[in-house]
Amino acid sequence: MTAEQAKERIEHLSKEIEQHNYNYYVLDNPTIKDYDFDMLLEELIKLEKQHPEFLFSNSPSQRVGGQITKEFKTVKHKYAMLSLANSYSKDDLKDFDERVKKGLGITSTDLFGSDIEYVCELKFDGLSISLTYEHGKLTQAVTRGDGVQGDDVTTNVKTIRSIPLTLKGDYIDFFEIRGEIFLPLNVFNDINKEREEIGDAPLANPRNAASGTMKMQDSSVVAKRKLDCFLYYMMGDNLPAKTHYENLEKAKAWGFKISPYTKLCANIDEVFNFIDEWDKKRNDLPFDIDGIVIKVNSYIQQQQLGFTAKSPRWAIAYKFKAEQVSTVLEEITYQVGRTGSITPVANLKPVLLAGTTVKRASLHNADIIAKLDVRIGDHVFVEKGGEIIPKIVGVDLSKRKPDAEIVKYITHCPECGSLLERREEEANHYCVNENGCAPQIKGKIEHFVSRKAMNIDSLGGETIEQLYNEKLIHNIADIYELKKEQLLPLERMAEKSVNNLLEGIEASKQIPFERVLYGIGIRHVGETTAKKVARKVRNIDALINATEEELVNIDEVGGVIAKSVAAYFSNSENRLMVERLKRFGLQFELSEEQLQSTTDKLGGKTFVISGVFQKHSRDELKDLIEKNGGKNTGSISGKTNYLLAGDNMGPEKLKKAEKLGVTIITEDDFLTMIA
Ligand code: IVH
Numbered sequence: 001m002t003a004e005q006a007k008e009r010i011e012h013l014s015k016e017i018e019q020h021n022y023n024y025y026v027l028d029n030p031t032i033k034d035y036d037f038d039m040l041l042e043e044l045i046k047l048e049k050q051h052p053e054f055l056f057s058n059s060p061s062q063r064v065g066g067q068i069t070k071e072f073k074t075v076k077h078k079y080a081m082l083s084l085a086n087s088y089s090k091d092d093l094k095d096f097d098e099r100v101k102k103g104l105g106i107t108s109t110d111l112f113g114s115d116i117e118y119v120c121e122l123k124f125d126g127l128s129i130s131l132t133y134e135h136g137k138l139t140q141a142v143t144r145g146d147g148v149q150g151d152d153v154t155t156n157v158k159t160i161r162s163i164p165l166t167l168k169g170d171y172i173d174f175f176e177i178r179g180e181i182f183l184p185l186n187v188f189n190d191i192n193k194e195r196e197e198i199g200d201a202p203l204a205n206p207r208n209a210a211s212g213t214m215k216m217q218d219s220s221v222v223a224k225r226k227l228d229c230f231l232y233y234m235m236g237d238n239l240p241a242k243t244h245y246e247n248l249e250k251a252k253a254w255g256f257k258i259s260p261y262t263k264l265c266a267n268i269d270e271v272f273n274f275i276d277e278w279d280k281k282r283n284d285l286p287f288d289i290d291g292i293v294i295k296v297n298s299y300i301q302q303q304q305l306g307f308t309a310k311s312p313r314w315a316i317a318y319k320f321k322a323e324q325v326s327t328v329l330e331e332i333t334y335q336v337g338r339t340g341s342i343t344p345v346a347n348l349k350p351v352l353l354a355g356t357t358v359k360r361a362s363l364h365n366a367d368i369i370a371k372l373d374v375r376i377g378d379h380v381f382v383e384k385g386g387e388i389i390p391k392i393v394g395v396d397l398s399k400r401k402p403d404a405e406i407v408k409y410i411t412h413c414p415e416c417g418s419l420l421e422r423r424e425e426e427a428n429h430y431c432v433n434e435n436g437c438a439p440q441i442k443g444k445i446e447h448f449v450s451r452k453a454m455n456i457d458s459l460g461g462e463t464i465e466q467l468y469n470e471k472l473i474h475n476i477a478d479i480y481e482l483k484k485e486q487l488l489p490l491e492r493m494a495e496k497s498v499n500n501l502l503e504g505i506e507a508s509k510q511i512p513f514e515r516v517l518y519g520i521g522i523r524h525v526g527e528t529t530a531k532k533v534a535r536k537v538r539n540i541d542a543l544i545n546a547t548e549e550e551l552v553n554i555d556e557v558g559g560v561i562a563k564s565v566a567a568y569f570s571n572s573e574n575r576l577m578v579e580r581l582k583r584f585g586l587q588f589e590l591s592e593e594q595l596q597s598t599t600d601k602l603g604g605k606t607f608v609i610s611g612v613f614q615k616h617s618r619d620e621l622k623d624l625i626e627k628n629g630g631k632n633t634g635s636i637s638g639k640t641n642y643l644l645a646g647d648n649m650g651p652e653k654l655k656k657a658e659k660l661g662v663t664i665i666t667e668d669d670f671l672t673m674i675a
Contacts, residue, residue, distance in 0.1 A: 006051045010059075011258075013044040018166060019061040025162040025228070026257045044619060049496040052612035052647045058158075058165040058524045065159045065219030066618055068634035072151035072215070078176060079235050081130060081144045082310060084293060085319040090272055093294070096316045099270040100296060102312060103305045113668045115267040116296055119245050120262050120274040123291035123317055124230055126182030129157065135166040141216060153214050157181075159223035164255035171254045175236030179229050179256075184287050187226045194270040197447065198526040199339035201428070206288050217634065222488050228287070231256045241472050243479045264297065275318055282352055283384075284321065285349070291319040323356075326396055327351040329380045332363065332407060334414045338443025339523050340431040342410070342420060344369060346380070346392055354384045365427040366409045373445045375404035415439055426487050435475060435573045442468055448476040452527055453519030454508040458500040466490060476520065477577045479505055480584035509585045513539070516586050520578070522568045524561045531545055532556045533565075535598055537625060539589035540578060544569045554605070602630030606639050610648025610653050614669045621670070628674045636662055644670050 001009070009625040017040050024030040037262055041061065048055040055061070076650040100116055101107075128148070132140040141157035143150040157163060160181065160403040183191075185208040191209065192202040203209040206415035213225045231251055233244075240250045245264050248448050252258040261278075265271045275292050280288055294312035296302050328349040335343045344363040344539075349359055351647070361382055363369050373381060374394060379396040412419055413431035414436050420429040434440050449456040459479070467473045470488055482505065487498045511519075520532035525533070536554045568574050582588050590598065607625050609618055609632065614625070621644065622632050634644060636656045643664045657664055665673075 003051060003053075005049065005168045006047055010047050010051065010054045011038055013047070014056070014059055014166070015040055017044060018164070021060060021063070022164070023160050023257055026255065028525075034105065049612070049614065049617060052614070055612055055648075061175075062158045062165070063223065065155075065221070065223035067155045067219050069153075069217050069219070070157055070635050072153060072463050074145070074149050075142045075152045075495070076133075076149045077130060077142065077147070080129065081147045081150065081178070082149070082307065082312060084315055085149075085308075085311045086291075087316050087318050088321070090275075093268060093271065093316070093318060093613050096294070100305065100314065101300075104301055116329070117243075117298065118247075118265045118267055118268070119293070119295045119297050120271055121232055121262045121276065121293045122259055122285075123319075124180035124182050124232075124259075124294045125207050125288040125290045126180040126186070127214060127231065128151075128178060129181050129214075129614055130176055130178050131157070131163065132176050133167060133171070136171050136173075138163065138165050152463065155219045156214055156216065157221040160229050161221055162257040163229050167254040169253050170240075171240050172236060172240060175229050175234055175239065177251060177256065178232035178233040178235070179209055181214065181227050181229045182206065182229055182267075183213070183285050186286065192227070194526075196337075197450070197452075198664065199337070199341070199521075199523045208251050214240065229257060230259045232259065232293070235313050241300070242299050244295055244299065244302075245297050256418060269496075279320055289320075290322075291317050293317050298362075301331065305672075307570075322393075323354045324381050324383045324393070325353050326379050326381050327358075329374060329376060329378050329392070331376065332369075334410055336413060336415050336431055336437060336439040338440060338447055338521070339442050340434055340437065342413075342429040342431065342527060344409075345478075348382065353381065353390060356391050358382060358384075361392050363392060366422075367427060369407050375400070375406055377401055377404045413437055435571075438468070441475060445473065445476055445479070447521045448519045449479070449508075450519075453515055454511050456501075456504040458497070458504040463501070464493075477580040477584070480509075480581070480586075494511050509587070511587060513587045513590055516588065517543075520574075520581075522565055524564045529556050529561060532626065534590065535594070536629065538595070538598070540582070541588075541661050544575065544578070552666075553631065555626055596625045598629075599674070600629040602628040605630045605641040607632055607642050607644055608634070608636050608653075608657075609644045611649035613646040615667055615671070620669075624670075624674060636660060643671075 018031050020037055045061050127146045130142050141154045142152055188206040194200055213222055216222050234251055239247055241247045248258050248472050263274050271294055291373045294316050302314040329346050331347040333345050335345055346361040346363050348359055374395050379399040380392045381394045382390050383393045384390045416433050417438055418433035421432050422429045431437050441574055442464055446452055449459045473475045487493050514534035517534050518527050532555050548562045548566050551557050551565055608628050609621055625632055641660045643662050645664050
């Protein structure tokens with residue numbers, strides 16, 4: 001293929017891939033199989049590798065991320081990012097309508113044309129973003145910050161598939177477009193499920209999760225979070241139309257994701273109808289909204305009305321009353337999680353809220369209880385926010401009985417009676433009796449047999465409960481001692497299900513080391529960490545004997561994880577259990593095949609990868625570094641041994657490497673090192 005042909009193919013593939021992204025993420029109407037899409041992307045990435053001179057900054061290959069932003073650059077907004085004035089009632093909105101009319105010199109005595117056209121939109125609950133497009137290419141994405149200046153998060157924003165990197169149609173050459181980045185509710189719930197699996201505290205709500213994600217330094221992690229974005233306001237000198245509504249339609253034609261729930265209203269009464277409709281339907285949406293935004297449609301009128309110091313006079317936000325009810329707090333109970341974390345739960349007098357009966361609400365931790373100063377028997381206000389279970393937001397003091405009982409936070413585990421611990425910098429109390437506390441034991445077994453770990457799907461939650469109650473299993477190693485004659489007499493255990501169960505258990509002995517390591521449930525050791533650690537230490541004995549310093553030297557392992565691993569193996573019960581599992585034949589070392597592809601040739605050496613490479617992608621190179629015992633880091637420091645330099649590397653990095661005396665090597669040098 002000549003260079004010219006490669007360039008053409010790259011351009012063709014980029015267009016096609018972006019069209020498929022658009023079909024999938026904007027139109028919600030995919031027209032290609034996932035596999036075929038992956039093939040196109042793979043071909044593009046390969047061609048770009050062979051012809052790095054044609055790797056354009058807006059190539060769809062950028063959507064998978066990989067670039068690290070050490071520090072986000074502060075950028076001044078071309079147009080300040082103002083916020084909106086709030087309103088909470090229809091009276092407030094009537095006043096707004098009057099102010100607008102007055103500002104435009106329209107009097108109520110005008111018989112004709114006295115009504116203003118308003119555009120009603122949903123008020124998305126995420127973080128606002130300003131995107132700049134030049135000649136049809138996304139050139140910059142900046143957060144709101146303080147409204148005057150924000151953070152340049154372009155690299156992270158490029159991973160959001162519904163944001164076009166290249167526009168189509170009759171777009172104008174320079175403009176900014178603003179919108180809201182948000183985390184769809186199903187993605188938020190999935191993330192929390194996963195966090196729970198590794199014993200991490202759940203993210204509080206989708207809004208915080210979205211803004212936290214935007215601040216992440218590693219764009220490949222951002223790419224995995226599946227953020228989405230609606231655009232709602234265009235700015236520029238030569239906008240295509242004279243009204244906001246038409247400009248949104250234009251933006252839609254250029255490839256932006258514009259909310260389908262936008263309505264042009266002929267007067268304030270139609271605005272009220274829109275509000276009433278969405279107040280009812282807002283819980284059915286796949287994302288969170290916290291109100292409605294009302295904007296004057298005509299740009300000439302917008303200009304006439306202008307701005308106050310803080311917000312436009314031509315727009316206003318109507319905030320929904322968070323659905324709130326008052327009910328009685330009858331009791332506080334405490335739940336113990338798989339990792340021993342204690343969650344206080346408010347048991348309420350059942351009450352209807354946003355269409356469901358609420359009996360329980362989370363109280364999170366001791367600090368929150370103290371802050372609310374909530375007492376048993378109090379009338380409390382309960383709200384449904386983005387969280388899965390409702391929360392208590394306040395106490396109705398006017399109804400407090402003089403004998404309302406002050407909450408004494410528990411000091412001992414409600415399940416096993418052990419003294420609770422509260423570690424520094426942690427909000428939750430913990431029961432540390434991990435091998436003697438029923439919900440922790442059962443939770444650990446559930447985690448061990450789960451799909452991503454040992455995958456014994458014939459051993460579900462109910463069976464675990466049953467076997468635990470029958471005193472047949474007390475920890476994960478006991479699973480491997482289960483005998484057919486013990487199981488057959490049990491309720492719901494027919495011959496067939498017993499055989500299934502035993503076969504599943506036997507098959508799990510072939511599960512590779514990294515998944516066994518994930519399965520034993522060391523706190524903070526998720527799937528990825530387990531994989532990295534397994535590759536580095538190669539067998540469990542090396543891990544048991546590793547010091548905290550040695551552990552921290554493994555890629556992806558920070559101080560918290562290292563401490564947690566060390567603490568786990570310092571417990572003799574855990575070591576004993578591992579010994580038993582070993583005897584049963586579980587995999588506690590890398591397989592021959594895995595071993596052959598791993599060496600320690602780069603042992604103890606730290607690498608920084610920068611630029612574009614000819615033979616391998618950056619991810620492949622990272623993988624090779626790890627497989628050969630080296631460590632990847634994002635930025636050059638005194639600890640860096642090698643800078644693996646490709647084409648188009650930033651001059652700053654090169655300078656810094658030279659200054660610090662870091663050895664600079666090419667891709668070929670590197671391949672020779674590991675040959
Ligand atoms: S328009 C100058 N439209 O609400 C007006 N904002 O307090 C620009 N928001 O910071 C904002 N949905 O983050 C507009 N449909 C929508 C919106 C919206 C959510 C957010 C935005 C803004 C805040 C206003």
